[in-house]
Amino acid sequence: MSIWEKRKELSDDSLEVSDDRAQSEAQDPIVDRNLDEALRNFKLSVDAWSEAAYSAPRQAQFVPRHNWRPAAGWALGCALVASSVSGVVYQRHEQQLKAKQDLAKLVEQQKQAADLQAASEEDLLASVDSDVSRQVPSAMEPLAQMAEDDSK
Amino acid sequence: MAAGSILEAMNSATAAEIAADEFTRVVAQHRPQIFRFLLASTRDVDLAETLTQECFLKAHRNWSGFRGESSAMTWLMRIAINLQKDHWRNRRMRFWRSTQTHAVDLDEASEWLPSGESSAEKQMLAKEQVRHVWKAMDGLSERQRSVFLLRYIEERELSEIAQITGLSEGTVKAHLSRAVGRVRTELGRSQ
Numbered sequence: 001m002s003i004w005e006k007r008k009e010l011s012d013d014s015l016e017v018s019d020d021r022a023q024s025e026a027q028d029p030i031v032d033r034n035l036d037e038a039l040r041n042f043k044l045s046v047d048a049w050s051e052a053a054y055s056a057p058r059q060a061q062f063v064p065r066h067n068w069r070p071a072a073g074w075a076l077g078c079a080l081v082a083s084s085v086s087g088v089v090y091q092r093h094e095q096q097l098k099a100k101q102d103l104a105k106l107v108e109q110q111k112q113a114a115d116l117q118a119a120s121e122e123d124l125l126a127s128v129d130s131d132v133s134r135q136v137p138s139a140m141e142p143l144a145q146m147a148e149d150d151s152k
Numbered sequence: 153m154a155a156g157s158i159l160e161a162m163n164s165a166t167a168a169e170i171a172a173d174e175f176t177r178v179v180a181q182h183r184p185q186i187f188r189f190l191l192a193s194t195r196d197v198d199l200a201e202t203l204t205q206e207c208f209l210k211a212h213r214n215w216s217g218f219r220g221e222s223s224a225m226t227w228l229m230r231i232a233i234n235l236q237k238d239h240w241r242n243r244r245m246r247f248w249r250s251t252q253t254h255a256v257d258l259d260e261a262s263e264w265l266p267s268g269e270s271s272a273e274k275q276m277l278a279k280e281q282v283r284h285v286w287k288a289m290d291g292l293s294e295r296q297r298s299v300f301l302l303r304y305i306e307e308r309e310l311s312e313i314a315q316i317t318g319l320s321e322g323t324v325k326a327h328l329s330r331a332v333g334r335v336r337t338e339l340g341r342s343q
């Protein structure tokens with residue numbers, strides 16, 4: 001017997017002795033009669049229930065067995081296929097998106113380069129014009145004056 | 153030599169037949185009591201039936217080891233109590249599994265009374281008393297409940313209860329006293 005069992009036994013015994021209330025009730029004939037009657041009725045009740053349950057015809061109950069293994073296998077397979085397909089689709093989509101972005105970037109760069117080139121050409125022409133206008137020789141001044149007058 | 157071995161085989165076959173017959177007789181004799189005890193312990197007809205089956209299956213497997221030191225009933229009851237303990241322990245361990253219980257509640261269990269000639273009032277009173285005893289049993293420990301049922305349902309002697317439960321007679325008395333005290337308190341509350 002373990003020490004705990006011993007202690008439990010001791011405590012139970014001491015409880016039995018020290019339970020004054022239970023002892024005083026035990027001496028009460030009304031309570032005891034009531035207890036005896038209750039215990040007798042309890043036994044009769046259990047006997048009746050047990051007899052009825054024991055002699056009752058038993059029906060074999062079909063309990064569907066849930067075999068989760070094939071279902072889990074299918075689910076896992078489907079998940080794998082779906083993930084691989086979606087991975088491929090996603091990768092392709094990403095590639096397309098990147099190609100579009102690259103194209104847009106290239107177009108933008110080309111546009112910028114064209115704009116820059118146009119701006120530089122205009123500047124060059126303007127500077128040439130101003131340079132040319134400034135470099136009119138003084139010998140041509142009267143002729144230029146005449147052309148102005150004619151236009152007026 | 154050959155005749156001897158045939159005779160031995162015949163003898164062993166006869167011994168096996170005798171043991172099988174004896175076991176069949178034991179099953180027929182004690183099965184209702186074992187079922188009743190388990191039903192009162194669990195309040196679950198299906199579980200009581202299953203545990204009764206397991207009890208006799210285990211007894212059949214170990215029948216050859218039964219030396220008759222105690223009565224067959226004592227031996228079977230001991231197996232039943234151990235199976236019941238294992239069942240509750242396993243159920244506690246497998247709390248995460250979907251363990252269904254078909255245990256009936258106090259009111260349903262109290263409905264069972266033999267149809268006597270007593271008046272409706274007496275029947276009602278008896279049902280009420282039975283309900284209080286069931287309620288008191290709910291507050292008992294597993295060991296106290298077993299001792300209580302062995303005493304008041306199976307009507308076993310204290311020495312036999314001690315043998316079945318593997319406790320000393322003093323401990324059995326203490327458990328029984330506490331169980332009866334609780335029943336008494338529960339009945340006192342109703343008055």
